[in-house]
Amino acid sequence: MQTLVRIMRVLLPLTLVAVLLGIIWLRFRSGLAQKTRPLDPAFLRLAPLEIAALPVAARFDMPMGSEHGALTYNAQPFRIQRHLGDDLNGIGGGNSDLGDAVYAAGAGQVVYAGSPGPGWGKMIFIAHRLPDGDELGPVVQTVYAHLATIEVQSGQQVERGLRIGTVGTAEGAYLAHLHFEVRLGPYVNPGQGYADTPLNRVSPEQFIRARRAGSDQLLNPTPEKSKMPKR
Ligand SMILES: [Zn+2]
Structure with missing residues (x-):
């Protein structure tokens, strides 16, 4: 039982860190995608x-x-x-x-x-x-x-x-x-x-x-x- 608790103590923070890194990476990637999007959909109306x-x-x-x-x-x-x-x-x-x-x-x-x-x-x-x-x-x-x-x-x-x-x-x-x-x-x-x-x-x-x-x-x-x- 004590071993299990010890394992959980190590695993839980690691999982949290992994999830956080995943979220940050996704945010970063969609930010990049938006920056490289070449054209705003409503970008131009001829005057x-x-x-x-x-x-x-x-x-x-x-x-x-x-x-x-x-x-x-x-x-x-x-x-x-x-x-x-x-x-x-x-x-x-x-x-x-x-x-x-x-x-x-x-x-x-x-x-x-x-x-x-x-x-x-x-x-x-x-x-x-x-x-x-x-x-x-x-x-x-x-x-x-x-x-x-x-x-x-x-x-x-x-x-x-x-x-x-x-x-x-x-x-x-x-x-x-x-x-x-x-x-x-x-x-x-x-x-x-x-x-x-x-x-x-x-x-x-x-x-x-x-x-x-x-x-x-x-x-x-x-x-x-x-x-x-x-x-
Ligand atoms: Zn066609």
Whole structure:
């Protein structure tokens, strides 16, 4: 009995110390996680003046493959399986589009370029002012996610068709593709890529089809190849 009491006297303080150390470690770890969180969820709302200063985007094109996306296909369209964007893939499938150029869908201003958190990878938001009278205006954002590289900076104004980055895998999370969204309104917030309701998103394909720069019959080569001599 006395031995048991002696053992307990040693064990109890040790257990207490271990529990305390555990609590301190957990606190410390969550503190670190908060410090490295790159983006406050409600981090940015474009001010009316900023919206007024945005370039007007009268026309849009698909962000990959060719002027009208002839070299890409939509592997997971808007609202299929709660998806909030289009997943654009090169026609070669698999990782064949890894490193392919991604172009600004319309004239606008980069309002975010960075890595907002797991699942998104490198991500770009471009804000566009729509012409007066557009039912979805005055401001929409095009969103480009899972990028391998980012080639623009936040605050930069871009023309339609400017190369802004390359197709990636969200740091190895998926097979290479471009997750592309069109969002309504002035809130810049990565949010989620899937939901039960469309939130503030609209179908990218339909949005661009209604506002694209050329006729259905016109299929241009990719901007990269357009510099090559014509045969
Ligand atoms: Zn996606």
